[in-house]
Amino acid sequence: AFNAHQGWERQWRTPEPKAAYDAVIVGGGGHGLATAYYLAKEHGITNIAVIEKGWLGGGNTGRNTTIIRSNYLYEESEAIYEHAMKLWAGLSQELNYNVMYSQRGVLMLAHNSHDVQSFKRHVYANRLAGIDNEWLTPDEAKEFCPPLNISPDLRYPIVGAALQRRGGVARHDAVAWGFARGADAMGVDILQNCEVTGFRRDAGGAIEGVETSKGYIATRRVGVVAAGHTSVVMARAGLRMPLESFPLQALVSEPVKPVFPCVVMSNAVHAYISQSDKGELVIGAGTDQYISYSQQGGLHVPIHTLDAICELFPQFSRMRMLRSWGGIVDVTPDRSPIIGKTPIPGLYVNCGWGTGGFKATPGSGNVFAWTIAKGEPHPINAPFTLDRFRTGRLIDEAAAAAVAH
Ligand SMILES: Cc1cc2nc3c(=O)[nH]c(=O)nc-3n(C[C@H](O)[C@H](O)[C@H](O)COP(=O)(O)OP(=O)(O)OC[C@H]3O[C@@H](n4cnc5c(N)ncnc54)[C@H](O)[C@@H]3O)c2cc1C
Numbered sequence: 001a002f003n004a005h006q007g008w009e010r011q012w013r014t015p016e017p018k019a020a021y022d023a024v025i026v027g028g029g030g031h032g033l034a035t036a037y038y039l040a041k042e043h044g045i046t047n048i049a050v051i052e053k054g055w056l057g058g059g060n061t062g063r064n065t066t067i068i069r070s071n072y073l074y075e076e077s078e079a080i081y082e083h084a085m086k087l088w089a090g091l092s093q094e095l096n097y098n099v100m101y102s103q104r105g106v107l108m109l110a111h112n113s114h115d116v117q118s119f120k121r122h123v124y125a126n127r128l129a130g131i132d133n134e135w136l137t138p139d140e141a142k143e144f145c146p147p148l149n150i151s152p153d154l155r156y157p158i159v160g161a162a163l164q165r166r167g168g169v170a171r172h173d174a175v176a177w178g179f180a181r182g183a184d185a186m187g188v189d190i191l192q193n194c195e196v197t198g199f200r201r202d203a204g205g206a207i208e209g210v211e212t213s214k215g216y217i218a219t220r221r222v223g224v225v226a227a228g229h230t231s232v233v234m235a236r237a238g239l240r241m242p243l244e245s246f247p248l249q250a251l252v253s254e255p256v257k258p259v260f261p262c263v264v265m266s267n268a269v270h271a272y273i274s275q276s277d278k279g280e281l282v283i284g285a286g287t288d289q290y291i292s293y294s295q296q297g298g299l300h301v302p303i304h305t306l307d308a309i310c311e312l313f314p315q316f317s318r319m320r321m322l323r324s325w326g327g328i329v330d331v332t333p334d335r336s337p338i339i340g341k342t343p344i345p346g347l348y349v350n351c352g353w354g355t356g357g358f359k360a361t362p363g364s365g366n367v368f369a370w371t372i373a374k375g376e377p378h379p380i381n382a383p384f385t386l387d388r389f390r391t392g393r394l395i396d397e398a399a400a401a402a403v404a405h
């Protein structure tokens, strides 16, 4: 808000680092800020620093297409994404900040018999878990989303769709700002433009502090929530992570009147689309197929996605695209996150959300805060161990992770 006397009121302080904190969160994205918020709010730990090398929300949290849903296959996944969905429902009230959460429905298109089998399996699994998901015929899909082209002449005709009516979108910036303002109000220091460059460990190997671009900070608890850079940060602690980082691109069109009622995703043609409250069509692509820490990608990827969008929604073929961008998504071999302890005492990690972690933001921060506060994982994130890649107890969500992988 603009204040005639103070100018733009600060939503959060810009403190200098203290010499020591009870906990440090590496990464000022939605997951990191949510973790700090819930550490303070639910566990009474307020002497915390969130250390962000750029500006808060400038990573994937501020670059994603904001799709929110919980229609994943395995019970472990259903639990964490549903935990998030329940927190999303009251998040604007919780933060006293309008995160513009809109449950407009997420429609996942089936284009072939494999898609039909896969999505129907998700529908049945979700219903067994008490999660809404329903199978639609092409005509029913078009009734729910009138712009959809269900002509049998399509290169990849639509043969059905899975609809999660509770799915939707939210405003990504507001999520970061809301958690940042709430955490700051409880005494959390958010240190922007400050990069974690290393870790210090005591004689027993436990964490005793972090090196940063603004000097050393002592702490016995560090939570790394660095998304696409997690592998880089954890390597500085001597840990090699089962992650690969890829560019994932998105783009927006010129703003138009409300024309698109829901979210539509298509795995087969690598495209997903919704319309922002400002009127832009928000369009997402699949990942570029090479490992990179660039927040840009190849032009061929959005062009391929726009081909698919124009075939699915011919009325958009003359829309002008305003801008495209990329983020760096950290992908695990089974497309499920890693949230928990590491082999280094005092070092915790929350990563591997790949192309689909925005939807988990409040749930992820909530259970990661529990894990850091108590030194043990919450039952909801307990299955998402780093060790599963050694034991083989994988949680394979490649199908549910959907379009982008
Ligand atoms: C184009 C695109 C579209 C997407 N669409 C969706 C979607 O529709 N739905 C969905 O659920 N998910 C989506 N995602 C994925 C989602 O954005 C991410 O999984 C999620 O936002 C990750 O949140 P985060 O807070 O962990 O990461 P970020 O928001 O990336 O935060 C990590 C932060 O760590 C900081 N950092 C890194 N290294 C250091 C260091 N050494 N020191 C200090 N700070 C450091 C970074 O600067 C960054 O700000 C999409 C991603 C992209 C890129």
Ligand SMILES: CSCC(=O)[O-]
Pocket (backbone or CB within 6 Å): 065, 067, 068, 069, 272, 284, 355, 356, 357, 359, 401, 402, 403, 404
């Ligand atoms: C970028 S894909 C979005 C999702 O996972 O719902």
